[in-house]
Amino acid sequence: MKSAFTYHGLSIVLGVVFILILAGQAVSGLSLYNEEQLQDGLQKIGMLDYITSSSFVVDVAENWQSEYLQFLLYIIATIWLVQKGSPESKTADKVGVESDEDQKIGEYTQEDSPRWAKKRDWKLVVYSNSLVIVMAVIFFFSWLVQGVAGHVNYNEEQMKALEAPIPFGEYLLSAEFWNRTLQNWQSEILAVVSMAVLAIFLRQRGSSQSKPVGEPHDATAVGG
Structure with missing residues (x-):
C-alpha cells in the first residue's frame, strides 16, 4: 500500500x-x-x-497579497487569453468559459463529480467560480491587513522620529503604502509571464509544469 x-x-x-x-x-x-x-x-x-508586531505582520501580509493577486489574475486571464506553445495555456478553441459538456456539469456530470457541479442553481454558479472567489477573498483580506499593519508601523516610525502620525486614509494614499504594494505586484506578474513564455521553449523532464521533452515548441496545453 x-x-x-x-x-x-x-x-x-x-x-x-x-x-x-x-x-x-x-x-x-x-x-x-x-x-x-x-x-x-x-x-x-x-x-x-x-x-x-506591525513590523512583522506588514512584511508577511504584503507578500501574501501579491502572491494571491498573481493567482487571481492568472486564473481569470487564462479563461479568455491563450499563449500558443505554453503548457500553462488552453488551446485557442477553448477560449472562454467553455461548454457544459467540456466542463462536465449538469447532465454531463459523472458519477463521482462534485455534488454542486450537478446542480442547476446558484450553487453551480458559486462552485463554477469558487477558485476565483476564494483567491479574491484572501487577496483583499491580506491587502487590508497590510494596510492596517503598515499604517501602525508607519506611525510608530513617525513617532520615533518625533513626527506627527497620519490618518489611515492618508496612509493608503501615501508613497510608502504604494511602494510596498507595487514592488511586489511587478515581481509577481514578471514571474507569471516568465513561466508562461519560457515553458514554450524550455523543458523540465517529469514536471507537470513542463511539456514532454520531445514535444514541439508550438504544442499548447500539453503537460509533462
Whole structure:
C-alpha cells in the first residue's frame, strides 16, 4: 500500500518549506528589528512580541497579497487569453468559459463529480467560480491587513522620529503604502509571464509544469 506521502507529497513538502522559511523570516527579522531598537536607544523585544508586531505582520501580509493577486489574475486571464506553445495555456478553441459538456456539469456530470457541479442553481454558479472567489477573498483580506499593519508601523516610525502620525486614509494614499504594494505586484506578474513564455521553449523532464521533452515548441496545453 502506498503511503499518504505518495499521494500528498507536494503539499506536505511545500507546507514544511513554507513553515521553515516563515520561521527563518521571523528569526532574521527579530534580529534586525532589535539592532534598530538598540540604535534608537530602545529596549530589545522577544520573539512573541515581534511576530505580533506591525513590523512583522506588514512584511508577511504584503507578500501574501501579491502572491494571491498573481493567482487571481492568472486564473481569470487564462479563461479568455491563450499563449500558443505554453503548457500553462488552453488551446485557442477553448477560449472562454467553455461548454457544459467540456466542463462536465449538469447532465454531463459523472458519477463521482462534485455534488454542486450537478446542480442547476446558484450553487453551480458559486462552485463554477469558487477558485476565483476564494483567491479574491484572501487577496483583499491580506491587502487590508497590510494596510492596517503598515499604517501602525508607519506611525510608530513617525513617532520615533518625533513626527506627527497620519490618518489611515492618508496612509493608503501615501508613497510608502504604494511602494510596498507595487514592488511586489511587478515581481509577481514578471514571474507569471516568465513561466508562461519560457515553458514554450524550455523543458523540465517529469514536471507537470513542463511539456514532454520531445514535444514541439508550438504544442499548447500539453503537460509533462
